[in-house]
Amino acid sequence: MPELIPFLKDLLSAPGLSIHEGPVAELIRTRWAPLVDEISLSRLGSLHARRKGSAAEPRPSILIATHMDAIGLMVTRIEDGFLHLAQVGGVDARVLPGQLVTVHGRQDLPGVVIQPSPRLLPPGFEENPVPLEHLLVDTGLLPRRVNELVRVGDLVSFAQPPLELAGETIAGHTLDNRASVAALTVCLETLQNRPHAWDVWAVATVAEEVGLIGAYTSTFQLRPTLVIVLDVTFAKGPGANEWNTFPLGKGPTLVMGANMHPALHKALKDLADKLEIPYAVEYAPTHSGTDASATQVTAEGIPSAVIGIPLRYMHTPVEVVAVKDIRRAGRLLAEFIAGLTPDFMDKITWDD
Amino acid sequence: MKSLIQKLTETFSPSGYENAIREVIRREVEPLADELRVDALGNLIARKGPSTGSGPAKGKKRLMLAAHMDEIGLIATHIDENGFVRFTGIGGIRPQALTGGRVRFVNGAAGVIGIERLSDPSKAPTLEQCFIDVGATSPKDCPVKVGDVCGFDRPFLDLGRRLVAKAMDDRIGCAVLIETLRALESTPHEVYFVFTTQEEVGLRGAHTAAFGVEPEIGLSVDVTGTGDTPKGSRMAVSLGKGPAIKVKDSGMLSDPRLVAWMCAGAEKARLPYQREVLEGGTTDAMAMQVSRAGVPAGCLSIPSRYIHSPSEMVDYEDVQNAVKLLTALVSKPIEW
Numbered sequence: 001m002p003e004l005i006p007f008l009k010d011l012l013s014a015p016g017l018s019i020h021e022g023p024v025a026e027l028i029r030t031r032w033a034p035l036v037d038e039i040s041l042s043r044l045g046s047l048h049a050r051r052k053g054s055a056a057e058p059r060p061s062i063l064i065a066t067h068m069d070a071i072g073l074m075v076t077r078i079e080d081g082f083l084h085l086a087q088v089g090g091v092d093a094r095v096l097p098g099q100l101v102t103v104h105g106r107q108d109l110p111g112v113v114i115q116p117s118p119r120l121l122p123p124g125f126e127e128n129p130v131p132l133e134h135l136l137v138d139t140g141l142l143p144r145r146v147n148e149l150v151r152v153g154d155l156v157s158f159a160q161p162p163l164e165l166a167g168e169t170i171a172g173h174t175l176d177n178r179a180s181v182a183a184l185t186v187c188l189e190t191l192q193n194r195p196h197a198w199d200v201w202a203v204a205t206v207a208e209e210v211g212l213i214g215a216y217t218s219t220f221q222l223r224p225t226l227v228i229v230l231d232v233t234f235a236k237g238p239g240a241n242e243w244n245t246f247p248l249g250k251g252p253t254l255v256m257g258a259n260m261h262p263a264l265h266k267a268l269k270d271l272a273d274k275l276e277i278p279y280a281v282e283y284a285p286t287h288s289g290t291d292a293s294a295t296q297v298t299a300e301g302i303p304s305a306v307i308g309i310p311l312r313y314m315h316t317p318v319e320v321v322a323v324k325d326i327r328r329a330g331r332l333l334a335e336f337i338a339g340l341t342p343d344f345m346d347k348i349t350w351d352d
Numbered sequence: 353m354k355s356l357i358q359k360l361t362e363t364f365s366p367s368g369y370e371n372a373i374r375e376v377i378r379r380e381v382e383p384l385a386d387e388l389r390v391d392a393l394g395n396l397i398a399r400k401g402p403s404t405g406s407g408p409a410k411g412k413k414r415l416m417l418a419a420h421m422d423e424i425g426l427i428a429t430h431i432d433e434n435g436f437v438r439f440t441g442i443g444g445i446r447p448q449a450l451t452g453g454r455v456r457f458v459n460g461a462a463g464v465i466g467i468e469r470l471s472d473p474s475k476a477p478t479l480e481q482c483f484i485d486v487g488a489t490s491p492k493d494c495p496v497k498v499g500d501v502c503g504f505d506r507p508f509l510d511l512g513r514r515l516v517a518k519a520m521d522d523r524i525g526c527a528v529l530i531e532t533l534r535a536l537e538s539t540p541h542e543v544y545f546v547f548t549t550q551e552e553v554g555l556r557g558a559h560t561a562a563f564g565v566e567p568e569i570g571l572s573v574d575v576t577g578t579g580d581t582p583k584g585s586r587m588a589v590s591l592g593k594g595p596a597i598k599v600k601d602s603g604m605l606s607d608p609r610l611v612a613w614m615c616a617g618a619e620k621a622r623l624p625y626q627r628e629v630l631e632g633g634t635t636d637a638m639a640m641q642v643s644r645a646g647v648p649a650g651c652l653s654i655p656s657r658y659i660h661s662p663s664e665m666v667d668y669e670d671v672q673n674a675v676k677l678l679t680a681l682v683s684k685p686i687e688w
Contacts, residue, residue, distance in 0.1 A: 019605040043568075044607070044646035074600055076629045077579075077588040084586070086600065086629055133586075152588045152627040153599030153611070210605055211638075217646030 004182060005323060007031060008170065011178040012162040015104065017088050017155050018069040018207045021045050028068065028181060028204050035188040036202065042221060046214040047204040051188070053197050055342040061199035062337060063224035063302075064187065065215055065291045066180040067208030067231070070173070071315060073101070073137075073156035081143030082136040083111070083150060089209030094129040095316045100159040103139055105150040110159065111137040158317045168323040169248070175319040177208070179309050179326055180230035186330025187337070194338040198225070208291055215291030219298040225345060226264065226303050227295040228336075230329060232321070233282055233308030244282070246310045249322035251278030252329040253308035259288040259296050261303035263348035268305055268336060277332050282308055303348060307333065353672070354515070356380070357527045358508040361517035366425025366442045366501050367553045369458050370394050373421045377526060377547050384533045385545070395561040396421070396547040401539040411685030414542045416567035416647075417532070417678070418558050418636040419525030419574065420551030423518070424660055425503040426455060426484070428496050435488025437463065437496050441479060443552030448476040449661040454505040461486055461495040462505060504662035513668050514591070520664035522551065524654050524671060525573035531675045532682070539682050548636055558636035562643035569610065569648055569686070570640030573674070575664070576601075576630050576653035587630070589655050592667040594624030595674035596653035603634025604641060609688055610650035614681065621680040623673050628653055652678060 016024030025047050033039050036049040047068070053059050071089030078084070083103065087093070097115040102108050114137070115130045125134070137156060139146060162172030184202055191200065201222050205214025208231075219227060233255070234240065235248040246253050254272065256265050272279045284306070287293050292304040307329050312320040365373035374396050382388060385398035424443035431437055450465045457463075463486035467477045484502070488494035509516040517523070529545045536543070544565045549557035551574075562570060576596050579587030589596050597614045598606050611627075618625040630653075641649035654674055657665040 020608055042646055043648065044641075046646075074629060076631070077586065086631055088600070088605065153629055207605065211603070211642070213642050213646070216642045217644070221645035 004186065004327070005164065005170070007185065008178065008182045009162045011181055012172045012174050015157050016068060016070050017072040017157055018210045020155060021069050021206050024068050025204060031185060032188060032202060035192060042218055044214060044217055045206045046218045048218060048222060049202040051191060051200040053199045054195055055197035059199050060225040060342065060345060061201055061222070062226045062228065062340065063201040063203055063219065063222055064184055064333060065203050065205050065218070065227060065229045065295060066184045067177045067214060067291060068181055068204040069207050069209050070157065071209050072158060075150060075152055075154045075156060077152065078146060078150060081141060081146040082138060083156070085132055085135060085137065085156065087132060088155070090315050092315045093132040093135065096132070096135055097130065099317055101137060101156050102159045103137060103150060104155040104157065107149060109139045109141070109149060111139045111156070114138050160317045165320065169320055170323060171318050171320045173317040173319065175311055175321045176232045176314055179232055179311065179321045183230055183309060183326045183329040183333070186327055187333040190331060190334035191337060194334060196338045196340065197342050198337065198340045200337055205291055212291050212294035215294035216298060219295045219302060223299060224302060227292065228333065229290050229292040229295065229304060229306045230333070231290040231306065231308060232311040232314065234314060235310035235312045237312040246280045246282060246308070248310050248312060248320065249324050251280065252325055252332065253280045253282035253310065255282045255284050255288060255306035255308055257284035257288055258286055259284065259290070259292040260305050261348060264303050264305040267348065268307070268332070271336055271339065272332055275332070275335055277328050353527060353531055354510060354668070356530065357515060357517070357524065360523035360526055361508050361519050364456050364458055364503040365422060366503050367422040367550045368442070369501050370422050370549045374547065377421060377530065380530045381533060381545065391560060391564055393557050393560045394549040395557045397561060397565065398533065398545040400533055400536060400543045400545065401541050403542055411687055412540045413568045413686050414566065415569045415571065415682060416544045416546055416562060416565045416640060417529055418546045418548050418561065418570065418572045418640065419529045420522045420549070420557065420636055421526050421547040422549055422552055423503055423521070423523070424552050425501055428498050428500045430498060431491045431494050431496065433490065435486070435490050435494040437484040437486060437494065439484060442501065444660050445479065446660055447479050447482060450482055451477065453662050455484060455502040456505040457496060457500050457502040459495070459500060463487070506662040514665055515668055516663050516665045518662045518664065520656055520666055521575045521659055524575060524666055528573050528654065528671060528674045528678065532678045535675060535679045536682065540685050541682055543682050551636055555636050555639035558639040559643070562640040562647065566644060567640065567647055570637060571610070571649070572636040572640070572651045573678070574635040574651060574653060575656035575659055575666070576628050577633070577659060578655045578657055581657055589626050589628050591655050591657060591665070592669060593626050595670050595677060596626045596628035596655055598628045598630065598651040598653050601630035601634045602632055604638040604649070606637065606650040607648035610648055613686065613688065614650065614652065617681045618677050621677060623677050625677070626655070
């Protein structure tokens with residue numbers, strides 16, 4: 001079986017900003033195709049991969065949603081050959097100056113994000129972070145050439161290559177949420193040797209960062225019985241608070257809150273205890289900030305749960321994740337799927 | 353087309369009260385459409401082209417073109433002892449655009465907007481500091497009740513190439529759809545021209561219309577901002593440089609296949625166009641995109657100055673070019 005870390009690095013390096021996920025979807029399709037019975041793209045470009053279960057028809061199905069879109073930037077204006085920017089998804093603009101980027105113009109162009117000297121900006125930016133409206137991309141080309149190659153609306157993605165840190169941790173952009181795509185891949189690999197009664201829909205959703213669009217639409221199309229969303233969550237780091245951050249490398253989080261079905265959450269927790277997979281319980285009292293807030297209310301409503309992978313420095317180009325947590329999330333997911341009995345839904349009623 | 357634009361913009365129909373504008377549009381489209389219906393939320397849905405049922409053939413698509421027919425307005429919340437009407441906004445009301453303006457209620461009553469004495473006259477008033485004077489002296493002789501709804505009262509102004517009106521957002525989109533329907537001699541597609549309700553209060557009409565129509569492509573026609581006024585917003589869209597093809601707004605990223613299709617269509621038809629990134633605002637396309645199992649969605653925008661003021665300005669050539677582009681796009685097979 002191919003190694004996890006090289007695949008994760010490929011995932012991080014593949015372009016695929018929200019609504020423009022084509023290249024990363026192709027990479028995932030290649031890796032998943034031998035692991036599933038059928039695979040296709042939705043009308044909006046979400047990847048739908050099904051492993052058939054062994055139970056009699058009509059078979060219940062579980063959908064695992066991992067969003068594959070990346071945050072990034074978009075060209076709003078071109079002035080004297082420099083590119084003005086808007087964000088695609090929520091970008092932490094404080095860390096943009098000095099970043100390497102790729103401008104997806106009529107051809108891909110390397111570029112750097114620059115901030116003008118404080119002397120060239122309105123007063124007040126000597127010490128404070130410079131907001132996105134004053135940041136620019138320099139491609140090194142002359143203005144005339146820039147106008148030929150770059151248009152308003154062209155995408156700009158982060159180009160920093162992923163970096164393996166000591167202790168099986170990895171730093172890079174787009175670990176949110178390609179780390180979860182890697183975890184779902186671990187799950188599918190584990191299931192090669194584990195029979196399961198339910199159908200499994202492994203789904204890489206589009207456009208989570210700009211409105212959970214893939215989650216709404218894929219759940220509507222596939223109408224699963226249950227949904228588990230895999231997404232990243234806030235890891236403890238410098239300055240992090242005690243109450244809603246979780247240690248890196250100490251296991252995934254099992255999220256409880258308004259978007260989550262309590263019995264489904266409990267079933268995951270009981271299983272993690274049984275398997276001695278470490279985890280933390282995370283509380284998301286209102287909007288979970290994940291695809292689950294869409295899947296929960298699609299069609300007649302679908303019981304949903306969220307598993308979180310702790311990540312430091314979210315929405316920066318140097319997000320950090322522990323590879324161990326990816327493996328654990330994937331294994332927990334596979335064991336959960338393998339343990340789903342045809343009558344599981346009878347056990348998660350609201351009146352117990 | 354100017355007289356149509358005048359007729360559409362001078363009709364009063366704030367969100368939720370679209371009866372008047374729906375009747376105006378219905379009279380225009382009835383002779384042109386192959387089928388006409390009104391759904392439960394009041395959307396007016398006109399079909400042109402063959403009804404293909406499920407699974408249209410290759411190159412033939414079911415399209416939904418959406419322009420919203422509602423406009424922003426005000427709604428009375430309280431009548432005070434002297435007959436002054438307090439109100440709140442329907443849609444995105446900007447208080448600085450209200451002062452001195454006139455309003456017309458759906459029930460026919462008229463009034464002017466006044467403001468309280470401001471402790472700091474250099475600051476724009478809040479909505480709570482504004483009131484409507486309908487000429488009444490007490491709640492008894494006030495022609496307006498709590499819950500009554502009004503729109504800006506401002507006549508259409510023809511400046512030649514530039515046109516000014518209240519509710520240009522989005523009656524200009526309605527005008528573009530009507531003229532496209534008129535110009536469309538034949539189409540291989542099943543095209544739904546949808547005049548949506550309640551866009552200004554959350555794209556509500558487009559949600560249900562898209563669910564009902566089940567389009568394979570969703571395209572809204574709506575106004576967008578410009579960056580061509582003195583010290584205005586910095587945006588690479590100008591009046592008069594052609595209709596804008598939206599790549600992104602603050603609510604949605606257009607489907608890249610639609611952007612490419614529209615840009616190629618404009619180039620082929622030798623029509624001017626601008627690529628648009630709008631940093632504040634969104635359109636019915638956002639609702640269409642997430643409908644059912646998902647709909648590739650985009651927007652053809654009419655550049656407009658002073659949006660959500662009583663004097664929204666568009667360029668007549670942009671409008672005419674939008675009709676030409678839309679007609680060219682939906683006349684031909686779509687091969688993707």
